[in-house]
Every structure is written in structure tokens, then in C-alpha cells.
Amino acid sequence: MTPMLHYAPGACSLAAHIALLEAGADFELRLVKFAENQQHSPQYRELNPLSRVPVLVTDRGPLTENLAILAWVAQTWPKSKLAPIDDPWGLAQVESFNSFVASSVHVAFSHLFRPGRWVDSEPAQKATAAKAPDMLRALFDIVETKLAAGPFVHGKQFTTSDPYLCVMSRWLFRTGVSDATRHPRVRAHATLIQERPATLAALAAEGLTAN
């Protein structure tokens, strides 16, 4: 079967979407309608008990977690050179950055967007969302330093870390949590990645525009 990517527009699944297009993969898209709570349906929870996107379904079954989908795409389409798969150390650096995005950057955003996931009372939710921007700016300070070599996250070679970061940067600037003055390299990187044909095609397919 053709791999099927379950996504929600502009969600972190956009990173997997871009990577599949960068790889030249043949795949299908399946919209998960969050407004209709489809992610909580029994059918979807069979694919991902966390009720999150992305899920990539292949003939071997479902694969969850952006980081793992990105790694699988890089390995399955090696000619696209989306990760240094013949260099364990270089590959580990890509994994390290992607893990930082998943477990620190994305998690910080979830405190801004969905504080109710973390705490129940309304005042505590407000306090949680209020602290998130400072956390995010500090995390993107680390990214800003990392981008000193550039133009890509890991230097001259585009990797899966680039679309993954780009999705987070889109959230960063769209929410006004930061701007080009505080994070100029992050801003330039987000623009660079959003000029690539794969990113433009993914954005169009999800009904989005570059920002």
C-alpha cells in the first residue's frame, strides 16, 4: 500500500509532510479533523493511543512520533540525503536536535496552546500559558546559536531537522512570541525553508501559506 500520512493543517505533522515531499515519496494524505474530535475516535486511537498527529500508516502498520517518521523517511529514501545515515555520529546529532524539538520546543508550545493538558484550574492554566513565551524565547536562543554556521540546522546539508524546526518557527513568529530582531537567524532559516518547493507544496496541500 501507499504510505498514508495522517495530519492536521499546520500541526507538527507538517514536518513529516515536507520530509515526504523532499524525499520524493509516493504517499497519500488523510486529514484528521480535530474540530470533530476525530483524533479521539476508537479507530484513530488504534493508530495512536495518544490521539496525536502525525501517524504514518504503511503496509507494516502505523508509525507514530514525528522524530521516528522523519528517521524512517530518511532511511527509506536514502538518495534524498535527508540525514547522514552512513555516519552514526552525524545521524545522532540530527536525532539529538529532533529530540530537543520534540521534547523541549514542542512541549513548551503545548503549554501556550493547550495549558489544559497540564493543569485543571483556570487561573493555573492562565499562569501556565503566561510562562510559556519566556521558555520559548530561551529555547530559541539555543537554536539561534546553533544556526551560526548555517544555512541549515546542521550546516551546509539540509536534513529532517530543517522542516521540523521550520514548523516550530512558524508558530513562534505567528504567535508573536518572537520576531526577527530577537531571533534573526531563526527568522532567516524559516524563510529559507519556506521557499523550497517541497515546503510550498506541503503548505498548499494543507491550505496554508508561508509566513
Added chain:
Amino acid sequence: MTPMLHYAPGACSLAAHIALLEAGADFELRLVKFAENQQHSPQYRELNPLSRVPVLVTDRGPLTENLAILAWVAQTWPKSKLAPIDDPWGLAQVESFNSFVASSVHVAFSHLFRPGRWVDSEPAQKATAAKAPDMLRALFDIVETKLAAGPFVHGKQFTTSDPYLCVMSRWLFRTGVSDATRHPRVRAHATLIQERPATLAALAAEGLTAN
């Protein structure tokens, strides 16, 4: 140089520590004294700007994030078979589980142990820590289902996911958030992993005992 693992006793760095011993790697340990705030020193922040453990320093530089260290160890000592490195799909499943541990399970524990990381006021911190046990039990319900095949996370083959889960399960049971009645397979898995020579050696080196 011999790889040097920066760790704190019983922290999530224990997973990398166990994996290095399972691999038969030659490495050194470097204690990071959290009580003295060594993780915030300029020298340590050069290794990891997040001020976290583990960091594995090799002759190619520092490697951060448990998931990435586990992946590098599995690739660097392939005979230890700590991950199905010749099967991209199987490898992606290991990455997926490890990403789930890093970005969901460990993050939920951080709301229990360090609510001040996420919110400032004392009432909100209490509310954050109060919600964490329910989140953790729900996450370990997913793990309980995953362990149905067993005896290891991914079935018959021990992988890096096993020590990583084991460290989280130690926290789960030590804090009393769950027990063998609610999560019998998780409890049996934690015992199984803590009977292995590599785990026992890692625990002893960190001044800990099995639980």
C-alpha cells in the same frame, strides 16, 4: 578519547549508562552534582545549553538527549543488537517508543518533580504537580498494552527502549503513582530489566539499588 558519560544518580541518564554497559563499551563516568548546581555552570552549558543530563562526550564532541545517545550506542556497537539497525521499520519503532518516553512520559514526570519549570506561582505549581499522576497513569496504560507481547518493549529482542522504560518505571513505582495491581506488566518488566547484569552494574556505580 574514551567516551565520557555525564550523569546524575537515578536521573534519566541511567538509561544511557545501562545501554553503554549492555554494549560492552569502554567509557568513563562523570558525576554532575545537581546539589551544587554544576549543570548550570558555563563549562557544562558548553556541553548542553539545556543544563540537563545525560551528555556523552566523545572525540567528536558532545552528544545530548538520551534518545540520540541510545541510537548512537546501538549503531556504534552493532554486535550488542540494542536496536534493529538493519531494519529501518523496526528501528523506527524503537525511535518512536523512545520519543514517546522522552516527550510524553519524562515530560509528565517533570511536572510532578519540577512544576516550577512550567509555572511560577505556588498554587499553580501545586495544581500542576497534582495533575501529573493521572497523566502518568494514563501514559503507563499505553505502555501496559504495548507490553502484552513481551517480555521486552518490542517483543523478544531487548532494545534501548528497555532500559529507558525501566528508568521511568522506577520513578513510577518509587513515587507510588502506580503499583503492580494497576500496571502488572510494567512492574514485571521493571523487575526483569533490573535483574540484568548491566542494570545491576549501572545501579551500583550510581549508588542505587533495584526497586
